[in-house]
Amino acid sequence: MTDAAYPVRTERTRLAVAGARATTRSIVGDSERSGRFGNLLFVAMLLLGVGTALVALSAIIVWAYVTGRPLLSTDLLTNYPSTVNPRAAGYRPAILGTVYVISGVVALIVPLGVGAAVYLEEYADGTKWWNRLIELNIQNLAGVPSIVFGILGLAFIVRGPISLGFVAAAGSLTLALLVLPTVILASREAIRAVPSSIRHGSLALGATQWQTVSRQVLPAALPGILTGVILAVARAIGEAAPLLLVGAVTFVTFDPRFFDGGYSVLPVQIFQYAGRPQEDFRILAAAGVLVLLLVLLVINATAIWLRHRYEREW
Amino acid sequence: MSHAYELVVSGVGAPRPRRTLEATSPRRGEKVVQASLAACAVLSVLVTTAIVVSLLTPTIGFFREVSIVEFLTSTTWAPAFARPSFGVWPIVVGTLMVVFFALIVAIPIGLACAVYLSEYASRRVRGVVKPVLEVLEGIPTVATGLFAFFFLTPLAKQILPFLPWQGPFSIGVAGVAVGLLIVPLVSSVSDDAMRSVPAGLREGAYALGANKLRVTTRVVFPAAISGVVAAVVLGTSRAIGETMVVLIAAGAGNPNLSFDPTKGIQTMTAYIGGRATGDIAMGTIVYDTIFAVGTLLFIMTLSMNMLAIRLVRRFREVYE
Numbered sequence: 279m280t281d282a283a284y285p286v287r288t289e290r291t292r293l294a295v296a297g298a299r300a301t302t303r304s305i306v307g308d309s310e311r312s313g314r315f316g317n318l319l320f321v322a323m324l325l326l327g328v329g330t331a332l333v334a335l336s337a338i339i340v341w342a343y344v345t346g347r348p349l350l351s352t353d354l355l356t357n358y359p360s361t362v363n364p365r366a367a368g369y370r371p372a373i374l375g376t377v378y379v380i381s382g383v384v385a386l387i388v389p390l391g392v393g394a395a396v397y398l399e400e401y402a403d404g405t406k407w408w409n410r411l412i413e414l415n416i417q418n419l420a421g422v423p424s425i426v427f428g429i430l431g432l433a434f435i436v437r438g439p440i441s442l443g444f445v446a447a448a449g450s451l452t453l454a455l456l457v458l459p460t461v462i463l464a465s466r467e468a469i470r471a472v473p474s475s476i477r478h479g480s481l482a483l484g485a486t487q488w489q490t491v492s493r494q495v496l497p498a499a500l501p502g503i504l505t506g507v508i509l510a511v512a513r514a515i516g517e518a519a520p521l522l523l524v525g526a527v528t529f530v531t532f533d534p535r536f537f538d539g540g541y542s543v544l545p546v547q548i549f550q551y552a553g554r555p556q557e558d559f560r561i562l563a564a565a566g567v568l569v570l571l572l573v574l575l576v577i578n579a580t581a582i583w584l585r586h587r588y589e590r591e592w
Numbered sequence: 593m594s595h596a597y598e599l600v601v602s603g604v605g606a607p608r609p610r611r612t613l614e615a616t617s618p619r620r621g622e623k624v625v626q627a628s629l630a631a632c633a634v635l636s637v638l639v640t641t642a643i644v645v646s647l648l649t650p651t652i653g654f655f656r657e658v659s660i661v662e663f664l665t666s667t668t669w670a671p672a673f674a675r676p677s678f679g680v681w682p683i684v685v686g687t688l689m690v691v692f693f694a695l696i697v698a699i700p701i702g703l704a705c706a707v708y709l710s711e712y713a714s715r716r717v718r719g720v721v722k723p724v725l726e727v728l729e730g731i732p733t734v735a736t737g738l739f740a741f742f743f744l745t746p747l748a749k750q751i752l753p754f755l756p757w758q759g760p761f762s763i764g765v766a767g768v769a770v771g772l773l774i775v776p777l778v779s780s781v782s783d784d785a786m787r788s789v790p791a792g793l794r795e796g797a798y799a800l801g802a803n804k805l806r807v808t809t810r811v812v813f814p815a816a817i818s819g820v821v822a823a824v825v826l827g828t829s830r831a832i833g834e835t836m837v838v839l840i841a842a843g844a845g846n847p848n849l850s851f852d853p854t855k856g857i858q859t860m861t862a863y864i865g866g867r868a869t870g871d872i873a874m875g876t877i878v879y880d881t882i883f884a885v886g887t888l889l890f891i892m893t894l895s896m897n898m899l900a901i902r903l904v905r906r907f908r909e910v911y912e
Contacts, residue, residue, distance in 0.1 A: 291795045298801035317805045324712060327704020328721060334772045335728040338739045345742065393632030401626055416636050421826065421897035422890065423833020425861050426643060429886045433646035455639050488625045516732025519835035523868040545734040552738055552840060560742060567735045578730050582723045
């Protein structure tokens with residue numbers, strides 16, 4: 279591989295290019311200069327675009343840091359919310375709520391997501407219409423807006439058939455369904471990357487299909503699956519919209535529980551603080567954003583490191 | 593072979609029982625495992641069914657009370673008023689405004705990132721820029737929303753003081769923030785598309801004497817166009833469904849039909865989110881509006897996603 283990812287120019291291509299250029303130039307005259315200018319302008323435009331994206335990213339982080347820093351202390355994490363005194367208010371119940379909700383999400387998405395991915399990659403016959411339907415369905419679910427999952431949670435989980443009420447478990451279940459497609463797609467990709475020779479070797483030695491999957495394929499695909507799960511969890515931590523509909527807007531001044539009582543989560547609590555008119559609540563919201571960003575940066579960095587560390591060429 | 597072997601063996605001593613290649617036990621465990629894995633996969637279909645049922649049941653009830661013609665043609669959205677009106681257009685226009693501004697931001701920046709990453713960046717630069725874009729994708733929408741409300745809107749008011757700004761909310765700024773949010777999505781999908789254009793096409797163009805600019809804009813880009821369109825469609829779908837940024841930066845009130853980007857305008861998602869945070873009794877017509885608007889939202893994003901999936905599939909068929 280050359281330094282530039284594309285194109286891989288072989289010696290023969292280079293010669294052909296040089297020859298063609300020389301011929302063209304001798305016929306139509308030298309147009310190199312204007313071409314070079316156009317090239318430069320184009321690259322400048324591309325860099326401008328990339329630069330804007332990077333500036334936007336750093337601006338969000340810098341803004342949260344500059345605005346929220348005055349209130350950044352351990353009190354922020356351990357104090358209970360308050361409607362009157364923003365200086366003494368904190369995120370304790372919201373953070374606990376996030377921990378509860380996310381634990382539930384992890385417990386649900388790992389078995390369900392990996393199970394579905396294993397079925398689709400290792401067992402399903404891709405030519406059968408029902409398996410194609412499942413695949414298409416998962417792709418579509420991945421694009422359903424998060425607030426629609428909130429509506430599902432409200433109608434099916436909080437009320438309706440499951441009727442959990444406005445509790446942390448309902449939030450868990452809603453978010454788990456929301457991020458499940460992400461986990462399935464990432465796990466499928468990881469499983470697909472394991473070469474079939476490994477499966478054939480295992481089967482040839484007399485292992486059953488499940489022995490092959492559980493002892494050869496899954497361990498080899500583990501880093502990829504883990505990366506997918508971590509990214510899904512990161513998304514679930516930052517998600518607020520569906521939780522608005524399944525009860526996380528309750529004003530909680532006590533430690534939440536999983537199956538009863540009101541709960542809130544960090545992003546929703548931030549949203550609620552931001553809606554208050556006093557200036558200090560705005561700083562409190564920014565401090566919350568800072569905490570959220572720090573947690574997510576650590577999680578994302580772990581995922582990227584993990585992928586980099588265990589990426590292997592077969 | 594085995595036949596010959598058997599002959600030899602039988603020639604030596606007592607004939608051994610023949611071993612078949614069939615499994616020695618019925619392997620019921622395997623069946624159980626396969627069934628439970630299949631159940632995990634089928635769950636996703638059940639989720640979709642549940643979404644459709646949970647949306648449609650109250651929506652049908654809603655349209656028993658309110659005519660579908662009024663819903664789709666009237667231009668006044670005031671479901672909670674004493675004399676309610678159920679014309680969905682004002683909040684649909686709000687959503688379209690967000691999409692418009694988001695695409696104005698996301699298409700140039702996202703495509704620039706994609707072209708740069710796939711055609712120009714060295715492996716090392718790519719190894720840095722791509723993860724950074726992924727981090728941008730992972731920023732929670734609440735953070736982007738607050739950034740837009742507390743930083744971008746005042747900034748826009750300073751830069752463009754001659755515009756008729758009213759109040760703290762602005763649908764235009766909300767759209768720009770949503771645009772920043774979908775840049776990574778647009779970029780990564782079109783980057784994938786451009787990278788899977790075979791190197792032979794590029795080499796052929798180079799061999800004909802084209803320079804890099806020409807190869808990129810006249811060969812690679814057209815060859816990847818269905819993937820690029822898919823990226824934009826996916827971005828649009830994401831912008832339609834974005835809730836928190838719009839709720840924070842464009843406000844949940846003021847559902848008047850308006851095209852003024854400096855005003856706060858309600859969108860479909862902000863309506864659902866805002867309604868949910870307020871007190872509403874179950875079984876009322878106002879409660880049912882959440883589901884009617886949700887159905888419309890679901891139909892819009894679903895058709896966009898189906899289109900994107902088809903485009904990507906067509907692209908794959910050509911080059912892979």
